[in-house]
Amino acid sequence: MKKMWTFLALAGVLLTGIGASYGAVIGGPEVYPATGHVYYLLDAASWTDSEAQAIALDGHLATINDQDEQNWVFTTFFSDERNLWIGLNDAAEEGTFLWANGEPVTFTNWWVGEPNNLQGEDYVHMDGQNPARLGRWNDLHDWGRVGWTTPYGIVELVPEPATFLIDIKPGSLPNSINLKSKGVLPVAVLGSEDLDVSLIDPDTLTLEGVAPRVSGKSGHFWSLEDVNGDSILDLMLHFDLQGLTIDPESTELTLEGLLTDGTAFEGSDSIRIVPPMGAEVIPEPATLALLAIGGLALIRQRKTKNT
Numbered sequence: 001m002k003k004m005w006t007f008l009a010l011a012g013v014l015l016t017g018i019g020a021s022y023g024a025v026i027g028g029p030e031v032y033p034a035t036g037h038v039y040y041l042l043d044a045a046s047w048t049d050s051e052a053q054a055i056a057l058d059g060h061l062a063t064i065n066d067q068d069e070q071n072w073v074f075t076t077f078f079s080d081e082r083n084l085w086i087g088l089n090d091a092a093e094e095g096t097f098l099w100a101n102g103e104p105v106t107f108t109n110w111w112v113g114e115p116n117n118l119q120g121e122d123y124v125h126m127d128g129q130n131p132a133r134l135g136r137w138n139d140l141h142d143w144g145r146v147g148w149t150t151p152y153g154i155v156e157l158v159p160e161p162a163t164f165l166i167d168i169k170p171g172s173l174p175n176s177i178n179l180k181s182k183g184v185l186p187v188a189v190l191g192s193e194d195l196d197v198s199l200i201d202p203d204t205l206t207l208e209g210v211a212p213r214v215s216g217k218s219g220h221f222w223s224l225e226d227v228n229g230d231s232i233l234d235l236m237l238h239f240d241l242q243g244l245t246i247d248p249e250s251t252e253l254t255l256e257g258l259l260t261d262g263t264a265f266e267g268s269d270s271i272r273i274v275p276p277m278g279a280e281v282i283p284e285p286a287t288l289a290l291l292a293i294g295g296l297a298l299i300r301q302r303k304t305k306n307t
């Protein structure tokens with residue numbers, strides 16, 4: 001939480017410093033609960049000025065990853081026929097649309113017949129002017145064009161996650177992991193004065209990108225219990241070891257997730273892979289020779305017995 005506030009305070013300092021320029025921040029911060037990303041609304045300006053402003057804020061014009069984010073952004077920032085700039089553009093190569101933050105294009109919301117590159121349009125906005133196509137996308141010139149009001153930029157920032165304490169294999173140290181084991185790996189998020197674990201959204205939790213295991217038909221994959229005896233509840237999870245892709249060289253694992261208010265957090269704990277890589281027992285040539293001699297002796301012995 002502390003990091004989040006430091007971040008917002010810093011953003012506040014930045015905002016006052018750039019208030020007079022084009023594309024000044026006029027709205028936000030708003031947090032999108034599904035990802036914890038933070039959004040600002042900029043005053044009407046060209047796409048390139050708006051993107052420069054977004055970069056100064058340590059973000060980019062918004063990348064719309066799916067219909068939910070589309071709906072949330074439009075509902076949050078649209079009003080009064082306001083067109084909204086997003087990060088999509090084909091300025092670098094005509095016809096190849098890219099997000100300003102470099103993410104792959106996985107979702108689009110074009111209005112019928114768009115993008116049409118009319119007289120060389122390269123910058124994309126959500127339509128706020130035409131009642132029939134509110135929120136649908138259109139390519140436009142950098143400063144808009146006749147018939148369009150200049151769009152307002154939507155900035156998207158990915159905040160630094162807060163860090164919480166996690167405990168892999170509570171009660172045991174070192175946290176030995178056998179990569180061949182088909183068992184489960186218990187992981188606890190430790191509650192503290194600063195963290196009420198009931199504020200964690202369990203559906204967002206992943207260990208090295210993998211979701212916790214669902215136990216049985218109950219559909220439950222987490223429980224609240226005090227695993228370290230400090231009288232503060234901890235969040236207990238289990239992961240299928242075989243479902244995790246753990247690098248045999250790795251020395252720690254990281255759990256990531258969101259609080260119910262969208263605040264991102266992460267926590268890491270040390271692990272020790274067993275048996276350690278490179279420590280497998282490979283017989284020395286001398287041992288092999290001895291084994292061979294032993295084997296011969298055995299055969300001879302048997303032969304002797306048989307005769």
Ligand SMILES: [Ca+2]
Binds near residue numbers: 037062063065069
């Ligand atoms: Ca996004």
Ligand SMILES: [Ca+2]
Binds near residue numbers: 120
């Ligand atoms: Ca174009």
Ligand SMILES: [Ca+2]
Binds near residue numbers: 115116117118121138
């Ligand atoms: Ca167009």
Ligand SMILES: [Ca+2]
Binds near residue numbers: 227
């Ligand atoms: Ca506890």
